[in-house]
Amino acid sequence: MTDPELPDFDLVADCVRRHARRDPAHPALVAGEDRLDYGALDACMDRVAAALQREGLGRGDAIAVCAGASIAYAAVFLGALRAGVAVAPLAPGSTPEALQRMVADAGARRLFTDAACAAECAGIPVPRTALDGAAEAVGGPALADWLAPAGSRPDPVAVQPGDAFNIIYSSGTTGAPKGIVQGHGMRWAHVRRGRAYGYGPSTVTLLATPLYSNTTLVVFFPTLAFGGTVALLPKFDAGAYLALAARLGMTHTMLVPVQYQRLLAHPGFDAADLSATRMKFCTSAPFGAALKAEVLRRWPGGLTEFYGMTEGGGTCLLEAHAFPDKLHTVGRPAEGHDIRLIDADGRELGPGEAGEVVGHSPGMMTGYHGQPEKTREAEWFAPDGKRFIRTGDIGRFDADGFLVLFDRRKDMIISGGFNIYPSDLEGRLAEHPDVAESAVVGVPSAEWGETPVAYVVPRPGRAVDAEALRTWLNARVGKTQRLAALHLIDELPRSAIGKVLKRALRERHAGG
Known part of the structure; x- marks a missing residue:
């Protein structure tokens, strides 16, 4: 699942720079009628990175972003990475108290937000910047006024694979959100497997899931690393999605199961021109076999389901188009990923036995930010000392090595x-x-x-x-x-x- 032409480690921000030099007019980001080409994106990233360095931020520091998906959001995220600064993308639907806890936990030294999230962010005691220009509502400068001057170039930063790329906070559906620290090496592992899915300069990836979610980021960054175009649909609407996919000639997309369900149920689905689709992805929630079969029947292109966690303990892949008889499974472990099953006492189980799924992969989280006890609870170590991440899911492998899931252990x-x-x-x-x-x-x-x-x-x-x-x-x-x-x-x-x-x-x- 990796490309031998790609280096073992590189930086997404450096990939954007190379595409900007090679084809500066090629569109990188699209949102509604707004577009940003690679040349302009690269220049904006430089201005973001230089502005952060002006404020003394660098490797080991963090910013937070709480806003709707937009070109400005994406440019700030990428620019921070160029400065070696980690990004904590936060869910706009969180309570003010939860947002304040997450910003403090991440150690974020600046918060980027917009008018829609201004009220929830008002009490957070860090400097704020308005991504959408709503300076008065946000209580801080507009992005255009905060950026370093046009033409600014940041000081070079020697980012290492273990440096924090982002801190993603768990949804909090099972308790207080935990900050999952993902390194640059982990994100590059996602890029390296991208060639297998046909990413390249002709890619047009349509995303209707939020930018604070790992679900979105696992396709957002590979698309840009390979020089493709990302189209953002800030709020999912089945009719708007289908119209935009047809207009842009969408080639790739990531959707969660309920979005597939609503698209297929839309009266205009079968008339929509989705012929350019090469690959559809799904993750984050149970994806029923009947729904997978309907997607395969009615929507051109391949369908790949990712099973894994934001913590990165291991991934299973189901190429549904290649294995139509395995739609009841979540596929087989990805190359280089070690997936095992353990019982309630932490003993490894044999073939055919059901147990908790644990995984080891090249792209594992460093740990939960500032919570070593929670990190230890999430880990399982094999007798030889190999580190695995516990998923909390119960499953078993079938005779062909495909993983069949039953339920969350907590459920x-x-x-x-x-x-x-x-x-x-x-x-x-x-x-x-x-x-x-x-x-x-x-x-x-x-x-x-x-x-x-x-x-x-x-x-x-x-x-x-x-x-x-x-x-x-x-x-x-x-x-x-x-x-x-x-x-x-x-x-x-x-x-x-x-x-x-x-x-x-x-x-x-x-x-x-």
Whole structure:
């Protein structure tokens, strides 16, 4: 999955410089009607890097960005990297208290934000810069006024593979967000595998997921490193996505499963011109086999699913177009990635046994920023001392070496001493013609310890009787798997990148 022509280590910022010299007028970034070519991007990165150096920032320092996706956001991110400064991209939907904690945890010395996030960022005690020019709302200079003068060049910085590239904060769906430190070496490993997916100067990658998410960044940086064009769609809308993909001649895209679902359900999908598509990617949330099959049938180009973590403990790849009989799996370990299974006591399991997935790869996080205890909790060491990252997922390998996932360890329900995997019940519910999607969670039970409860979104226009659906499901599962209750819901709660927030459903149940 790597390109022998690429060096073992290089810098994304240096790749942009080379493309700027080779073809300065080639478009690098597109957002709406705004475009920035490689020559202008390279010059802007220099001005960002020089401005940060003017303020005394360099290797070992960090900035934070909390804003909607934009060309300015991307240019500041890349410019900081040129100065050797790590970037902490933060989710705009976070509370002011969470944002303040994350900025402090990252040690960010400047915060870049926009008018939409100004109120949430107002109490953060670091200098702020307005990416969109809304200086008064943000309480700091507009980006154009903060930048170093045109033509400025930063001092060269000898960035090393282990230097922090970014600090990505976990979604916080399982507790307080943790800062995941990813090095330049890890990001370069993502670039090196890019040639296998056809990245190059003719690439047009359309992204409708946020720039603070690793889901987006694993294709954003390789596209630019290979001289392609990144088109940003700040807010996902199925109709707008299809129109933009057709207009730009989109060749690559990264989407989460719920976005694939909504695109395929759009009345204009089959009429949209997606013929230029070479490769579609998916990650971040369970991707059902039936949905993968529909994508393959109706959308040209290849489909690759990435299974892994932001922590980078190891990746499995499913080239769905090449293995249509393995759509129920998440694929096989990527080249150079070591994926194993362990039991609850940390013992490695043999072939065919189910256990927690742990992984080792060339692109592993350094650790959780400032939280050595949390880092140790996330690690598993093989008897020979090899370091692995624990995923918290339960799975097993089939006879061909493809990984089949069951559930998150934290979501597994233990009822009367029996293990119940919510995905088994959700899969059964998906077979009912009136069910659009569902989520099953474990709730406290005086009799069984825990018991499963389902939340179901009916298909549009269908009249569903919750008790009748529960009876239908319970007749098709084992006695220990039977639902204690089934609730109809208009929409499942999701994170910004499409993960179902099961904690929110458990809290909803607890609240009656």
